Amino acid sequence: MIVGKQKPLEEIWDMVCSHKNLLVFGCNTCVAVCHEGGNKEAESLASLLRMKAQQLGVDMTITHSGIERQCEHEFFESVHDQIENADAVLSTACGIGVQFIAEKFDKTIVYPGLNTTFLGAVESLGTMTEKCQACGNCVLGVTAGICPIARCAKRVLNGPCGGSTKGSCEINKELDCAWQLIINRLEALGQMDSYETLAPIKDWSSDRAGGPRKQIREDLQV
Amino acid sequence: MREKRAVKTESKLEKILAAGHFAVTSECGPPRGSDPEVITHKGNLIKDYVDVVNITDNQTSMTRMCSLAACIRLKQLGVEPVLQMVTRDRNRIALQSDILGAASFDITNILCLSGDHQSFGDCPNGQNVHDLDSMQLIQTVRYMRDEGKFLGGDDIKRPPNMFVGAAANPFADPFEIRVPRLAKKIAAGVEFIQTQCIYNLDKFELWMQQVRDRGLHEKVYILGGLTPFKNAGMAKYIKNRVPGMDVPDDVVKRMSDTPKEKQAEEGIKICVESIERLKQIEGVHGFHIMAIEWEEKVPEIVKQAGLWPRPEVN
Numbered sequence: 221m222i223v224g225k226q227k228p229l230e231e232i233w234d235m236v237c238s239h240k241n242l243l244v245f246g247c248n249t250c251v252a253v254c255h256e257g258g259n260k261e262a263e264s265l266a267s268l269l270r271m272k273a274q275q276l277g278v279d280m281t282i283t284h285s286g287i288e289r290q291c292e293h294e295f296f297e298s299v300h301d302q303i304e305n306a307d308a309v310l311s312t313a314c315g316i317g318v319q320f321i322a323e324k325f326d327k328t329i330v331y332p333g334l335n336t337t338f339l340g341a342v343e344s345l346g347t348m349t350e351k352c353q354a355c356g357n358c359v360l361g362v363t364a365g366i367c368p369i370a371r372c373a374k375r376v377l378n379g380p381c382g383g384s385t386k387g388s389c390e391i392n393k394e395l396d397c398a399w400q401l402i403i404n405r406l407e408a409l410g411q412m413d414s415y416e417t418l419a420p421i422k423d424w425s426s427d428r429a430g431g432p433r434k435q436i437r438e439d440l441q442v
Numbered sequence: 443m444r445e446k447r448a449v450k451t452e453s454k455l456e457k458i459l460a461a462g463h464f465a466v467t468s469e470c471g472p473p474r475g476s477d478p479e480v481i482t483h484k485g486n487l488i489k490d491y492v493d494v495v496n497i498t499d500n501q502t503s504m505t506r507m508c509s510l511a512a513c514i515r516l517k518q519l520g521v522e523p524v525l526q527m528v529t530r531d532r533n534r535i536a537l538q539s540d541i542l543g544a545a546s547f548d549i550t551n552i553l554c555l556s557g558d559h560q561s562f563g564d565c566p567n568g569q570n571v572h573d574l575d576s577m578q579l580i581q582t583v584r585y586m587r588d589e590g591k592f593l594g595g596d597d598i599k600r601p602p603n604m605f606v607g608a609a610a611n612p613f614a615d616p617f618e619i620r621v622p623r624l625a626k627k628i629a630a631g632v633e634f635i636q637t638q639c640i641y642n643l644d645k646f647e648l649w650m651q652q653v654r655d656r657g658l659h660e661k662v663y664i665l666g667g668l669t670p671f672k673n674a675g676m677a678k679y680i681k682n683r684v685p686g687m688d689v690p691d692d693v694v695k696r697m698s699d700t701p702k703e704k705q706a707e708e709g710i711k712i713c714v715e716s717i718e719r720l721k722q723i724e725g726v727h728g729f730h731i732m733a734i735e736w737e738e739k740v741p742e743i744v745k746q747a748g749l750w751p752r753p754e755v756n
């Protein structure tokens with residue numbers, strides 16, 4: 221899923237404080253799972269902002285709402301008017317949701333309430349870790365199911381680098397060295413022989429490097 | 443004298459190794475400024491005591507004068523440089539382009555590295571590139587040299603003529619893949635290896651044993667890395683702070699048990715003793731003496747270790 225983290229309240233306030241009528245707008249899928257931008261979090265963020273406005277004597281109306289997903293048209297139908305009537309929307313979706321609103325409502329100002337942090341998994345309640353960087357050309361089949369592109373600080377495809385120490389990455393003792401994990405798993409799977417196969421020079425054109433990506437399924441076009 | 447091997451490049455380092463001599467290499471860090479004197483001064487200090495001098499490439503991610511420019515300075519002094527090149531800061535276009543630039547000055551040695559992470563340096567907020575990794579850079583240089591082609595497939599007019607090296611850290615984790623990893627670098631085309639600083643000689647011997655068990659010492663030249671301690675504080679710092687380093691407790695103790703004013707001397711002594719021990723290990727082909735900001739001690743170490751005068755090759 222897409223993981224996000226709420227921006228500091230001060231930063232949010234500075235973005236939104238000049239608007240008379242603000243809608244704080246939640247997205248109830250990925251960012252709800254990480255408890256940062258779901259409809260519940262949008263509601264609490266709205267009350268925090270209301271308190272702030274009151275403390276500072278700023279006259280503004282702050283409402284809240286939300287939908288299941290801010291990245292698909294159909295969910296917007298029921299909230300169309302709410303969004304159009306607001307001076308500005310503070311979206312607590314990931315960057316995709318924020319941009320989707322900007323594209324759909326060309327007269328509405330939209331602000332990001334979150335920093336979109338990464339594509340990751342819920343390791344345990346409240347702990348999310350990055351797992352994928354959407355390089356568009358998956359190598360997990362030869363890396364024992366652990367991604368060296370997302371999880372190695374130098375994205376080395378023939379790792380580990382010389383800095384791997386006692387299972388930790390050279391940049392941070394708290395961070396597992398992805399290549400140590402790969403090797404542990406290759407060992408567990410009895411596949412250590414494959415360690416010596418050189419990973420070829422990667423074609424990054426399917427990655428961010430190739431420019432913004434687009435995917436079309438002809439059979440689903442209407 | 444070891445058995446002689448065939449020579450594939452114009453590199454003096456390769457010729458010395460191929461002739462069966464112990465090679466002696468050292469390194470210089472370029473300055474954090476544009477004063478060429480720093481490099482020429484360091485070069486002059488050591489030029490008669492080592493065969494070639496590595497020039498580091500923004501080591502520990504601190505921005506410095508570029509390795510290529512500093513290599514050219516050395517070359518102009520009559521010192522053969524080893525161009526260190528990290529994959530952190532350049533994509534495949536820039537890497538190939540710099541290789542050609544170096545080749546145009548007849549720089550004949552390259553050391554392919556991934557580079558320390560930028561978070562260690564003065565630009566922790568910068569991007570890193572890592573378009574290729576160090577093994578793929580080895581493959582790239584070999585391809586450019588041996589096939590005379592760019593990665594994109596076009597022919598190179600006057601391809602680079604470079605002896606291709608890489609680093610190996612026998613002490614990094616996980617230990618069980620340290621030798622397979624060397625084998626992988628050899629498969630990628632590496633021709634010489636400069637190891638991480640050796641303080642734990644027992645562990646190094648164990649690694650070399652495994653290297654020999656697979657016959658890898660016959661496929662690549664291995665130069666043992668050495669960094670003399672200036673004082674006990676440095677020994678402790680390296681032990682505790684530098685990732686991938688293995689300094690045994692007794693070595694640190696030996697340094698800290700030495701009175702302060704004698705510690706530098708003791709550091710040199712440890713270094714020379716290590717070289718003597720490394721000389722006895724089959725498959726060690728030379729020494730890479732990295733006297734960090736202490737280049738003036740290199741002549742002394744080389745002489746004391748019985749490695750002077752340096753052999754002449756043509």
Ligand code: SF4
Nearest residue numbers: 372381389390397398
């Ligand atoms: S220590 Fe491991 S995870 Fe960290 S950069 Fe090196 S190989 Fe990658």
